Amino acid sequence: MDLDLRKVRYFVAVAEHLNFGRAAEALHIAQPVLSRQIRALETELKVQLFDRSSKGTTLTPAGLRLLEDARPLLTQASALLRRVGVADTFTVGFMPGLIVTPAVRLLASRHPGLQVDVLRTTWEDQVEVIHDGRVDVSYVRLPVPLDGLRHVPLFDEPRVAVVPATHRLAGKESVLEVDLTGERRVQHTDPPGFRSVEEKLEHVAMHGGVAILPLSTAIFYSREDLVHVPIEDIAPNEVALAWAEHRHTPLIAEFIEIAQQV
Amino acid sequence: MDLDLRKVRYFVAVAEHLNFGRAAEALHIAQPVLSRQIRALETELKVQLFDRSSKGTTLTPAGLRLLEDARPLLTQASALLRRVGVADTFTVGFMPGLIVTPAVRLLASRHPGLQVDVLRTTWEDQVEVIHDGRVDVSYVRLPVPLDGLRHVPLFDEPRVAVVPATHRLAGKESVLEVDLTGERRVQHTDPPGFRSVEEKLEHVAMHGGVAILPLSTAIFYSREDLVHVPIEDIAPNEVALAWAEHRHTPLIAEFIEIAQQV
DNA sequence: CCAGGTCCATACCTTCAGGGTATCGCGGAC
DNA sequence: GTCCGCGATACCCTGAAGGTATGGACCTGG
Numbered sequence: 001m002d003l004d005l006r007k008v009r010y011f012v013a014v015a016e017h018l019n020f021g022r023a024a025e026a027l028h029i030a031q032p033v034l035s036r037q038i039r040a041l042e043t044e045l046k047v048q049l050f051d052r053s054s055k056g057t058t059l060t061p062a063g064l065r066l067l068e069d070a071r072p073l074l075t076q077a078s079a080l081l082r083r084v085g086v087a088d089t090f091t092v093g094f095m096p097g098l099i100v101t102p103a104v105r106l107l108a109s110r111h112p113g114l115q116v117d118v119l120r121t122t123w124e125d126q127v128e129v130i131h132d133g134r135v136d137v138s139y140v141r142l143p144v145p146l147d148g149l150r151h152v153p154l155f156d157e158p159r160v161a162v163v164p165a166t167h168r169l170a171g172k173e174s175v176l177e178v179d180l181t182g183e184r185r186v187q188h189t190d191p192p193g194f195r196s197v198e199e200k201l202e203h204v205a206m207h208g209g210v211a212i213l214p215l216s217t218a219i220f221y222s223r224e225d226l227v228h229v230p231i232e233d234i235a236p237n238e239v240a241l242a243w244a245e246h247r248h249t250p251l252i253a254e255f256i257e258i259a260q261q262v
Numbered sequence: 263m264d265l266d267l268r269k270v271r272y273f274v275a276v277a278e279h280l281n282f283g284r285a286a287e288a289l290h291i292a293q294p295v296l297s298r299q300i301r302a303l304e305t306e307l308k309v310q311l312f313d314r315s316s317k318g319t320t321l322t323p324a325g326l327r328l329l330e331d332a333r334p335l336l337t338q339a340s341a342l343l344r345r346v347g348v349a350d351t352f353t354v355g356f357m358p359g360l361i362v363t364p365a366v367r368l369l370a371s372r373h374p375g376l377q378v379d380v381l382r383t384t385w386e387d388q389v390e391v392i393h394d395g396r397v398d399v400s401y402v403r404l405p406v407p408l409d410g411l412r413h414v415p416l417f418d419e420p421r422v423a424v425v426p427a428t429h430r431l432a433g434k435e436s437v438l439e440v441d442l443t444g445e446r447r448v449q450h451t452d453p454p455g456f457r458s459v460e461e462k463l464e465h466v467a468m469h470g471g472v473a474i475l476p477l478s479t480a481i482f483y484s485r486e487d488l489v490h491v492p493i494e495d496i497a498p499n500e501v502a503l504a505w506a507e508h509r510h511t512p513l514i515a516e517f518i519e520i521a522q523q524v
Numbered sequence: 525c526c527a528g529g530t531c532c533a534t535a536c537c538t539t540c541a542g543g544g545t546a547t548c549g550c551g552g553a554c
Numbered sequence: 555g556t557c558c559g560c561g562a563t564a565c566c567c568t569g570a571a572g573g574t575a576t577g578g579a580c581c582t583g584g
Contacts, residue, residue: 002375005266005267009264019560021561030543030545031560032543036563040542047346052560052562053551055559055560056560066346069338078265080265084307084309084328085307247330247334283531292574294573294574295572295573298571299571314532314533315531315580317530317579318531528583528584530579531578533576534575534578535576535577536574537573537574539572541571542568543567544566546563547562548562549560550560551558551559553556554556554557554558
């Protein structure tokens with residue numbers, strides 16, 4: 001009748017480990033219990049979720065589809081748990097460099113007694129914090145995966161090249177992307193990437209290269225030994241306000257209004 | 263640890279009724295059980311959700327906030343079930359003009375957690391939807407091909423002639439079929455027929471002629487510029503409830519009961 | 525002012541799902 | 555053939571969810 005979130009959580013664990021024994025260990029339950037629960041889930045759903053064999057466990061197509069629904073459901077449930085009991089609080093997330101104070105102040109002033117918090121996000125968790133309820137709304141830099149989210153664009157801002165003050169491009173009024181050919185770009189992209197803007201800039205200062213950042217970010221993190229130069233022909237960075245699509249609270253609606261006007 | 267969706271569903275029921283007894287009734291459980299479950303939920307969440315008094319129950323602010331999260335969570339959970347293919351869903355088909363709401367409401371109220379859907383059919387697909395499983399039962403207008411179907415007659419209703427308000431027959435108390443001789447009948451029958459009642463009526467309004475419809479259909483689609491007149495000597499339209507003969511589910515049996523009583 | 529009604533809580537019982545341990549059966553690998 | 559990894563089965567125990575009966579607080583009409 002009702003879906004049992006415990007079983008769903010067990011299912012996700014097995015789907016991730018593709019091994020009942022290790023999944024059971026991760027869940028801190030005995031393996032036979034896990035086997036039984038998964039079987040019970042399959043019975044309830046009248047669908048086979050795994051192909052079991054003594055040499056491995058794999059997801060069936062139905063299992064794969066369930067997994068896609070199960071994860072967001074679990075995060076939504078934990079978001080609910082996180083939010084409940086927390087005193088009347090409204091939390092605004094923001095990416096580094098974005099100035100949220102005016103909007104936050106305005107919301108707070110209109111609702112005395114409401115605790116308005118802010119949470120600085122990173123490139124990696126800017127979407128996650130919305131889904132798991134750590135923030136009610138968040139200022140994000142597009143593009144982000146928009147599944148389960150709603151958003152309104154707020155403004156665009158140009159990107160700049162950040163280089164050492166001694167760099168050949170330092171002092172220029174502006175550059176074109178072609179001027180950067182041959183420069184090593186310091187990016188957050190995957191494997192050996194940098195987790196924060198500070199680290200990126202540190203790297204540029206130490207070892208040269210060029211970091212490409214939205215203007216406000218570059219200004220926010222400006223340092224003596226680095227300068228930034230506008231790049232004329234690169235697509236601007238879009239800043240948007242995003243929130244979970246299943247949440248429709250008056251406060252969120254009001255903040256969206258405020259953010260668009262500020 | 264895990265949120266219990268059953269308790270959440272109970273919570274929403276109480277929040278909607280603001281009365282433990284009636285909520286329990288709607289959920290088909292005993293009132294003390296509901297009280298205990300809500301209390302357990304409050305303990306688990308460490309938050310008081312309701313203010314109880316012998317003269318009424320109200321949501322606390324925390325309860326109100328939980329309600330905002332609880333509804334979408336339940337929706338997402340049932341969406342998951344539906345997509346996995348287990349959706350506990352019962353779908354009732356109906357021909358235009360027939361009012362199914364009371365019966366549907368009654369079934370839904372007797373089975374909390376059951377998703378009861380309705381599907382409007384047309385003259386062409388009213389049987390097809392039964393066979394292909396789009397509906398579990400359907401209100402049909404006889405005659406229909408009954409192969410593979412079982413049905414119970416529900417009621418008869420007179421047919422009326424729908425004519426422009428300016429027509430010579432408009433305003434009459436009733437007419438006989440013979441009065442219609444010479445009139446062009448606008449019918450849905452095959453090739454160049456009209457696919458919907460709306461189209462038929464549009465045609466009558468534009469180009470004259472007469473449409474013969476069951477009374478309820480004529481009422482449902484009534485327009486300012488058209489009037490309907492009962493036809494005394496034409497066989498009445500029979501409305502029946504039909505279902506696939508190879509399907510014998512308790513829900514179908516129950517709905518048949520309900521439909522006959524309503 | 526008391527009788528009855530409404531509403532939620534408490535007490536107590538029964539059932540069953542979920543957790544645990546011990547052990548089996550099946551394949552693949554050495 | 556033997557061993558090992560992996561999931562399934564068998565059996566027990568506990569606790570949570572369901573039920574009925576009843577209590578206690580509060581309102582309301584006579």
